[in-house]
Amino acid sequence: MRFPWSRLARFLSVLSVAALVVGLVSCSSDSEKSDALLIYNAQHESLTKEWIDAFTKETGIKVEYRQGGDTELGNQLIAEGASSPADVFLTENSPAMAAVEKAGLFADVDAATIAQVPAQYRPATNKWTGVAARTTVFAYNKNKLTEAQLPKSIMELEQPEWKGRWGAPPVKPDFQAIVAAMLQLTGEPATAQWLAGMKTGAEIFSDNIATLRAVNDGQVSGGVIYHYYWFRDQAETKEISANTALHYFKNEDPGAFVSISGGGILNSSKKKDQAQKFLTFITSKAGQEVLENGTSFEYPVASGVPANKALVPLDQLEAPAVNPSDLDSQKVTDLMTKAGLL
């Protein structure tokens, strides 16, 4: 018997026309029912979900999000300009916040929120606020390096003796924020030279997790990452961190940079009141306790909430003083593109 092609075809065409109708109807109804707050979210999806769930439970306000990276979403906001559908922008690091601020797209943050966040964790302009923090660390393989062999400063890593022995994820906004801090602290020539050294000397990984795993496997002796990837893995399976330890540069070294995760409200938002409420919520005691007690292991920065007990307290990190509003992501991307890292 021949395969009943025509019957299959009829079935498929009916099915696909139905699917088309359902698809179009559901997406147009999506855009109509857009009473939900829209976050452009560059923070970890799991953390933002925790915040959203708690916020919706308390206020009844529905929240949607669009997931992406810091600079991707920041530049997207700039490209969209006044017609952006976004209400809130959340990042992991400050440079993307600074870029959107420079483009004049943020509304002022409510005084209620500002009052909850100490001055060192937000820009003086009050166009956005810090919502969490993370610190730069040098994760190293304990079988490959002794404590005496550790670099004193992140700047040492450009030296020939480190060639092929360290790794980092230059494509990640996380790492680019560290470079932005370095740029502000040491100036352009030193940063460009360091990046050139990195291009020849470092193993390039796609993200923090891949870097940490390579350190753990001994592919490289150490890697520049943020602290919480290590603590998360330690709290779970230790699959990618069992052979490793963390080295804090301290001493106000560029490598001791503490990066502030930001939250801001778009001037073009039509739901500014609800957006302000959301920002006030995540910097409140309840919102910050998600950081203290949850699985993110990022540092709380507001409402006096202490860090998770496993972490080294923020005030013992001897971080360099950096003005978050002046971290220049555009300049960093240009320098890294010039160095051939992007």
Add this chain to the structure above:
Amino acid sequence: MVSAAVALLVVATFVPLGYVTWSMASLGPGSVYELLARPRVGELLVNTVGLVVVTVPLCLLLGVGAAWLVERTDLPGRSVWRPLFVAPLAVPAFINSYAWVSVIPTLHGFWAGVLVATMSYFPFAYVPVAATLRRLDPAIEESARALGSSPRVAFWRIVLPQLRLAILGGGLLIGVHLLAEYGAFAMLRFSTFTTAIFEQFQATFNGAAGSTLAGVLVLLCLVLIVGETAARGNARYARIGSGAQCASKPHHLGAMAIPANLALAALAVLALGVPVWTIVRWLWIGGTQAWTSSDVLTSTVQTVVLAASAAALTTLLAFPFAWVAVRYSGFFARFVEGSNFVTSSMPGIVTALALVTVAIRYLPPLYQTVFLVLAAYVLMFLPRAMVNLRSGLAQVPPGLEEASRSLGVSPTWTFLRVTLRLTAPAAAAGASLVFVAVATELTATLLLAPTGTNTLAMRFWSLSSELDYADAAPYAFLLVALSVPVTVVLFKQSTKAAAL
């Protein structure tokens, strides 16, 4: 009206090319030069060109070798191998990478890229070569043998030249895939132009460096297409003469059958065994818990709806194209046909970047809607629907339509009752190809998906980039499962003597 619709679509197919040209022009030669004349571009060029130059011949070698063993020899177990070498088409390349990386975590760089790409793409050479070998008239080869050529000489001088179209077509397809692939190479830490454009996108959204790189990538694609067209030549491959062709006599392998079977088994293990084993293993480790997340169901539904909508829309839009291609001749018809092949060979990242930029600037209501992502799919996959539809439409005798018209039926009704019904099987085959292509598409989907959309490929990608292999496994399994039926259809088509 048909020609107006066609003209509009032709214009749309030039959006990606136009975007690249326009962004280069608006940057000015100075900054374009500055963005291009840097070591990183040289490095990417070496990587990308090297990848194509090494992988395409490897794939062709494996494809032709396997096809010859399966189709032209008395190898025991041929019927087992035949479907097995089409099956890798059901495993998207980025899932293959995931499989290899989880077997050998340190795998990275150029040769890793070559390995995974070869295992993913050699069926593109195998399928057309096997189909051609099966239909080849053995008479010429027999004449050569009768005139004193050794079997080896007969293969090189008679068989291989007749495979030219299949080899070139397969090679082009492999080359285009290599240039466009993002996920597979990103996971292997191997940089090509496509991965670099994606990284630029992540750093700058639609920045200048990214679109300049896209310009180079487009140029590489055009080189491939022009090269393939030039190498085709004008030789005639059809058999002339009356009567049925006789069946070819299989070559006797003798003792060589054992190493031949071992080689084929090794190929099957590398191409199919590794991904299947990995997925099963991670499914086992993840247990039922990995399936319980409601995301699995949501993204399955979203993927199926999106892919079905795109398949329906693409097939619908392919009709006027196929109509013009079959029923008209002349420059316009050839131009129409050629234009969408050029666009579809543009990497998805270029099409997606172009659509994002155009929508933000000129069509804000379409921005971040499902229409935009559907438009990208149509531009990328129109030829898949069209190739099938064209052959289906060519088989509709115009006499039947004329008869219907002369009996007083209106043109529209004639189209619906005669033409459409006769082309339905071809349309279904084309639509199913588009369905799978969309369901497993990653790059353009990542850039264009509307807020709240999370396809299987997107979920798989975000989980596997966080090295959460166990939770990614159900998505890998579903992606492969969605592709299996269409791979079966492809296999059936390729084994039918007159198909392709």
